[in-house]
Amino acid sequence: MNVLMNVYKIFRNTMLIFIVFSYLHGYEKLYGYEKVVNKEVFTLDSILLASGEELKNIEIGYETYGTLSKNKDNVILICHYYSGTSHAAGRYSVNDKLYGWWDKIIGKGKAVDTDKYFVIASDTLLNINVYDENVITTGPASINPQTDKPYGLTFPIIEFRDIINVQYELLKSLGIKHLIAVMGPSMGGIQTWQWAVSYPNFMDKIIPVIATPKADGWLIGWLNLWSRPILIDPKWNNGNYYFGKKPVNGTALSLQIVSMSANGSGWANSTFGRKWANPIQAPEDSLFNLFAIEKSLIDTSLYSAANIVDANSMLYLNKANALFDISKDFHSMEDALRSIKADILIINSKTDILFTQDEFINYLNIFKEINKPVSHFEINSSFGHLGGLYDIEQAGQSIKVFLDN
Amino acid sequence: MNVLMNVYKIFRNTMLIFIVFSYLHGYEKLYGYEKVVNKEVFTLDSILLASGEELKNIEIGYETYGTLSKNKDNVILICHYYSGTSHAAGRYSVNDKLYGWWDKIIGKGKAVDTDKYFVIASDTLLNINVYDENVITTGPASINPQTDKPYGLTFPIIEFRDIINVQYELLKSLGIKHLIAVMGPSMGGIQTWQWAVSYPNFMDKIIPVIATPKADGWLIGWLNLWSRPILIDPKWNNGNYYFGKKPVNGTALSLQIVSMSANGSGWANSTFGRKWANPIQAPEDSLFNLFAIEKSLIDTSLYSAANIVDANSMLYLNKANALFDISKDFHSMEDALRSIKADILIINSKTDILFTQDEFINYLNIFKEINKPVSHFEINSSFGHLGGLYDIEQAGQSIKVFLDN
Numbered sequence: 001m002n003v004l005m006n007v008y009k010i011f012r013n014t015m016l017i018f019i020v021f022s023y024l025h026g027y028e029k030l031y032g033y034e035k036v037v038n039k040e041v042f043t044l045d046s047i048l049l050a051s052g053e054e055l056k057n058i059e060i061g062y063e064t065y066g067t068l069s070k071n072k073d074n075v076i077l078i079c080h081y082y083s084g085t086s087h088a089a090g091r092y093s094v095n096d097k098l099y100g101w102w103d104k105i106i107g108k109g110k111a112v113d114t115d116k117y118f119v120i121a122s123d124t125l126l127n128i129n130v131y132d133e134n135v136i137t138t139g140p141a142s143i144n145p146q147t148d149k150p151y152g153l154t155f156p157i158i159e160f161r162d163i164i165n166v167q168y169e170l171l172k173s174l175g176i177k178h179l180i181a182v183m184g185p186s187m188g189g190i191q192t193w194q195w196a197v198s199y200p201n202f203m204d205k206i207i208p209v210i211a212t213p214k215a216d217g218w219l220i221g222w223l224n225l226w227s228r229p230i231l232i233d234p235k236w237n238n239g240n241y242y243f244g245k246k247p248v249n250g251t252a253l254s255l256q257i258v259s260m261s262a263n264g265s266g267w268a269n270s271t272f273g274r275k276w277a278n279p280i281q282a283p284e285d286s287l288f289n290l291f292a293i294e295k296s297l298i299d300t301s302l303y304s305a306a307n308i309v310d311a312n313s314m315l316y317l318n319k320a321n322a323l324f325d326i327s328k329d330f331h332s333m334e335d336a337l338r339s340i341k342a343d344i345l346i347i348n349s350k351t352d353i354l355f356t357q358d359e360f361i362n363y364l365n366i367f368k369e370i371n372k373p374v375s376h377f378e379i380n381s382s383f384g385h386l387g388g389l390y391d392i393e394q395a396g397q398s399i400k401v402f403l404d405n
Numbered sequence: 406m407n408v409l410m411n412v413y414k415i416f417r418n419t420m421l422i423f424i425v426f427s428y429l430h431g432y433e434k435l436y437g438y439e440k441v442v443n444k445e446v447f448t449l450d451s452i453l454l455a456s457g458e459e460l461k462n463i464e465i466g467y468e469t470y471g472t473l474s475k476n477k478d479n480v481i482l483i484c485h486y487y488s489g490t491s492h493a494a495g496r497y498s499v500n501d502k503l504y505g506w507w508d509k510i511i512g513k514g515k516a517v518d519t520d521k522y523f524v525i526a527s528d529t530l531l532n533i534n535v536y537d538e539n540v541i542t543t544g545p546a547s548i549n550p551q552t553d554k555p556y557g558l559t560f561p562i563i564e565f566r567d568i569i570n571v572q573y574e575l576l577k578s579l580g581i582k583h584l585i586a587v588m589g590p591s592m593g594g595i596q597t598w599q600w601a602v603s604y605p606n607f608m609d610k611i612i613p614v615i616a617t618p619k620a621d622g623w624l625i626g627w628l629n630l631w632s633r634p635i636l637i638d639p640k641w642n643n644g645n646y647y648f649g650k651k652p653v654n655g656t657a658l659s660l661q662i663v664s665m666s667a668n669g670s671g672w673a674n675s676t677f678g679r680k681w682a683n684p685i686q687a688p689e690d691s692l693f694n695l696f697a698i699e700k701s702l703i704d705t706s707l708y709s710a711a712n713i714v715d716a717n718s719m720l721y722l723n724k725a726n727a728l729f730d731i732s733k734d735f736h737s738m739e740d741a742l743r744s745i746k747a748d749i750l751i752i753n754s755k756t757d758i759l760f761t762q763d764e765f766i767n768y769l770n771i772f773k774e775i776n777k778p779v780s781h782f783e784i785n786s787s788f789g790h791l792g793g794l795y796d797i798e799q800a801g802q803s804i805k806v807f808l809d810n
Contacts, residue, residue, distance in 0.1 A: 157691070215679070216670065217680075217696070218674055221698045221699070224661075229637070229658060232654040232655065234639060265621065268622040268623035269622045274730065284562055292622075293629070297626060298633070323689050351763075356756075358671070
């Protein structure tokens with residue numbers, strides 16, 4: 001109960017912050033892609049992976065918002081972030097209090113206007129929220145058709161080229177031959193960059209948010225920390241835990257490190273500060289009397305690790321992120337960026353630890369050097385990296401102008 | 406051997422970076438407090454702790470550089486950082502290639518000029534490098550005189566007030582009744598702030614480097630991540646591991662998180678980038694084929710956890726850091742800062758994740774509001790928080806002017 005209360009509190013605090021921010025930014029109605037949304041399923045018999053291996057019996061979930069035009073020429077693809085899902089906007093029922101994660105910019109009259117555009121948000125392969133009832137994905141927790149048992153570590157290495165190839169097949173199955181835009185935050189931005197290089201003629205525009213065109217050494221260092229806790233948990237058992245106890249402690253710690261590294265000091269200090277977890281248990285009285293931020297992060301991550309997230313999927317997704325580099329098949333990053341035909345709007349968060357402001361400045365300079373004009377917007381957020389999610393409305397006008405013109 | 410090679414490589418790379426930087430900054434001779442230094446030991450029968458408990462049989466190590474004046478009025482106290490020791494300058498032998506950690510600013514003619522000043526650097530209680538032959542400390546790995554066994558979790562909670570009270574007793578034992586200055590980086594800066602509030606008449610000047618006057622919610626969140634890996638390691642065994650196997654995996658992961666959160670993207674990208682750990686093991690071929698930064702951080706942290714660092718000491722030191730708040734016995738932070746009588750030079754590192762630039766701006770604004778002038782210098786470093794160590798020479802001139810005038 002305590003855990004659930006804390007999950008609820010985090011949620012409530014986040015909502016409160018949303019509402020205050022939206023008021024400050026003059027939004028009359030923050031939430032509300034107005035229709036109830038459903039999860040759809042795309043299945044694919046088989047795909048050839050970048051590794052050369054074949055993956056069979058693939059399924060991924062997706063959602064759509066708005067109406068597909070007769071010519072199927074009004075489509076925007078939204079790609080989700082690391083711990084996210086294809087639930088980018090709307091609600092699952094009229095009583096659902098939690099809207100999709102980019103609902104602030106997706107809907108009637110919003111930056112991504114569902115009166116104009118048909119928006120598709122797709123789950124990725126390796127989605128870590130395997131036990132979320134609204135997630136449909138294929139990964140190491142899926143059943144290997146050859147053995148009728150979960151793959152575990154026999155699952156092949158997946159790269160972002162594979163992840164977007166599955167999305168390409170999904171679009172093909174819907175008869176969509178061209179996109180207005182591909183966009184997404186964080187790992188969604190990674191997919192966006194990969195789309196622009198893998199299918200340069202398939203879209204008019206890209207909006208990679210809080211993501212650069214490759215994982216640099218710094219990000220690889222962090223991704224390693226998102227895997228190590230799982231690897232040192234004895235219950236992980238070389239990935240063979242599907243019939244025994246799950247490596248909850250290791251997975252929870254991985255999620256806790258994700259939370260801190262993706263967040264910002266402003267969030268921690270305004271939400272928690274030096275508040276105690278329990279008003280009658282002073283932190284100075286025991287090694288185990290916690291401050292509020294400690295208990296909150298531990299409880300929420302333990303809840304997710306026990307009920308929602310799959311450990312092996314995190315390991316595989318961390319690997320995919322570390323492998324990400326659009327310049328891989330080019331002579332240089334300059335050549336890779338030159339190959340992009342879409343117009344580009346780059347959005348970063350000033351306080352981002354994972355994809356630093358300095359890195360974005362580097363890439364903006366490269367675009368200048370190769371004479372390729374790009375649009376750019378910087379979000380000023382107390383949420384660090386997550387500013388690209390929670391404060392995305394700051395970029396709303398820039399996104400609207402970029403998409404509509 | 407592989408581990409040792411990597412430790413050596415990290416060391417060599419760091420040295421190389423030092424040398425390049427020092428050249429750029431126009432230092433002719435970077436290292437060289439010229440004398441060989443020795444570790445001295447201070448022992449204390451007993452002290453009353455902030456918790457009300459009594460701690461007995463205390464010993465801490467210290468080093469000195471320069472010559473104590475006849476009137477004992479030329480003393481500067483240097484406090485060490487989280488994973489540091491009292492080896493702030495000089496070498497242990499003429500063949501010793503590794504100089505103390507602030508050697509760049511301590512020595513003949515340097516910012517902290519040993520021709521003028523007598524410099525004392527002291528180990529703290531709870532020093533985590535318990536098995537470093539040059540560290541002398543008292544903490545949970547020490548022998549409890551009542552049981553003749555290591556304290557483990559029966560060791561009392563220590564606060565920074567206690568840590569500096571022991572240093573005060575050390576100075577008293579040397580007949581030193583007043584200090585020119587107290588200074589130190591990171592946790593050394595924390596001690597510096599604590600000194601200024603606990604003994605406001607004892608020093609003329611303070612130089613807290615890369616540290617604010619309290620641990621905020623954000624820092625508390627990180628400190629929790631520096632403890633959790635130990636707590637979930639089954640070998641930690643509630644702190645009773647001194648006669649069995651040490652919790653090496655958990656301790657190593659804690660140290661690895663310390664390394665990343667205290668460092669900066671510039672360091673990771675210039676030292677490692679996307680280099681592979683092994684040129685014939687492509688990271689895309691296996692979940693366990695690593696990039697260079699991954700292997701380097703894992704190897705060095707495993708080496709330290711197995712040979713140098715005590716897990717319980719990390720837990721206690723993390724707790725002490727989380728409890729740090731100079732305003733604790735005051736009505737407000739403003740009152741606490743007003744109570745400081747020493748002149749203040751604040752030094753921060755622009756790219757610091759743990760003590761962010763924004764937090765320093767907050768404190769500089771508070772000093773303005775209470776009409777208390779302070780000097781300030783910002784280091785611009787690729788090492789994040791560790792800029793306060795590795796790039797301290799940037800502040801050399803400011804420190805020299807501040808101390809000498």
